[in-house]
Amino acid sequence: MDFDDTPDEAAWRAEVRAFLTAHRDEHAADPRAWQALLYDAGFVGVTWPADAGGRGGTPMQQAIVDQETARLGLPALINLIGIGMCGPTVIVHGSDDQKRRYLKRLLRADDLWCQLFSEPAAGSDLAALRTRAVRDGNGGWRVTGQKVWTTLAHLADYGILLTRTNADVPKHRGLTMFVVDMKAPGVTVRPLRQMNGESHFNEVFFDDVAIPDTERLGEPGQGWTVALTTLMNERLSLGGGGTGVGAKPETVARHVAERIGGLSPDRQVLARQQLGRGYVAALGARYTGYRQLSRISHGELPGPEASAGKLSGTRSARDLADLAVRVLGEDAAVAGGTWQNLQAVLPGMAIAGGSDQVLRNIIGERVLGLPAEPRVDKGAPA
Structure with missing residues (x-):
């Protein structure tokens, strides 16, 4: 390093x-x-x-x-979602016309973007999605279905939308990706209230929404390949480059040091122990990110550090936020406080960009060489 x-x-x-x-x-x-x-x-x-x-x-x-x-x-x-996930997908799979119309405006935040992947019955198993796109007879497509947990959909101007266009082939081969106008007729966005009181996530409904074929990303039926481009960029952007997830461990340490004197001796010992464990874990995530940066700096491709960094970073961030809230004592009951808000946001971070369970599978299979999880439905139609 x-x-x-x-x-x-x-x-x-x-x-x-x-x-x-x-x-x-x-x-x-x-x-x-x-x-x-x-x-x-x-x-x-x-x-x-x-x-x-x-x-x-x-x-x-x-x-x-x-x-x-x-x-x-x-x-x-x-527009971090647009920059980190949607834009790179358009760069790789979009037409010259799409690149000309969308990319610079995306970078300047003239247009905000969202990513429309997860569904109520297709979260970790994304290829099981049911939102359908069918040919409309005029060269375009009609989309019907529902997406959920879509970050910033309530503010977005455009989104990348993964749909099923063929239900008779294995589920990974029947998908197609589109750019969708989030203000188009038939698109309904309903914010979901999070436990911190905010509404960054949304459910999105598509009721016979018309999408021109010129807004397709990649070939029909090749949506899984297109989606992998998005997911790889998402995981890398969330994996950390030494900046960490959540509050800085130094900030938590300072917060605890200012308040630990008001605790009983036994609670002081427990707080110091938990702080030590959380601090070491956070530094481990930080230096894993530095290792990734070292590889990038030397012209190498990043390895599994993105998945490992994201997994360990969210875990240590939650542990440190939990400690900070507990040290607050009675003040922890005050809604909207900085630490309580962070504590309420971090469970969502553990899902975004691949849940903890998915990331553990990746590390187990691709790093440790463990046998793959059984996937009896992988070759079955959706």
């Missing part, structure tokens, strides 16, 4: 840090305007090809932008 920047990386970090420090107070007024400002400065879509509206830079340059953003406590970009 290499902890030091190369000279080029150090120069890039200095440029990014100077810009973010100079403009850090401008993010609060308008998240879209903040993203547009960063894009115009060359700090959004760093790794995207220049002909797709990006900078044509390296993954390490993007990681440095993410690190410096986290260091200053600045919020994530409002």
Whole structure:
């Protein structure tokens, strides 16, 4: 593992840090305007090809932008799903016309995007989805079905939509992906209230929604291949590059240190033990991310660190948030507090980008070489 920047990386970090420090107070007024400002400065879509509206830079340059953003406590970009998942899918599988119409506007947050994959009966087993797209006789498609847990669908202008177009073939081979206008007739978005009182997730209904064939991503029946492009980018974006998930362990340690004196001696011992375990786990996740960055910096492809980093990062973040809330004592009952809010959000993070169980299977099968889980329905029609 290499902890030091190369000279080029150090120069890039200095440029990014100077810009973010100079403009850090401008993010609060308008998240879209903040993203547009960063894009115009060359700090959004760093790794995207220049002909797709990006900078044509390296993954390490993007990681440095993410690190410096986290260091200053600045919020994530409002269109992070579009940048990390939807846009890369359009780059790989979209037509030249789609790339021209969508990508630059996505990077500047002129349009917000969402990812329409999960369904009530197709979460971890995504290929079991039932939302149907059928030919309409005029060269287009008609879509009927339901999606759920769709982040930011209530704000999105567009989304990438995975549908079933053939129910007579094995379920992985009967899927097709589209770009869908979230304001089109027949699209209904209903926010789902989370236990922290917010509504970032949504259920989305499609009632005979018309989609032109020009909005298809990839060939009919090749939607699973297209979806894998999205999922690989999602897992990498959530796997961490040393920035971690949730609160920084140093922040939790400071919070506990300020309040531990009010606990009984026995509770002080337990709090210190839990803090130690959580802190070590968080550092393990952080340095796993650094190992991934070292490989990227040397021109290598990232390995299983993304799945391992995401799995361990969410686990340690939940443990530290639980500890912080317990140390608060009676104050933990106050709704809307920072720690309580983080505690309520993190279970969703453990599902997004692959549930803990799915990630354990990936690590077991692809890293440890364990036998694959039985999948008796893999070759069966949906």
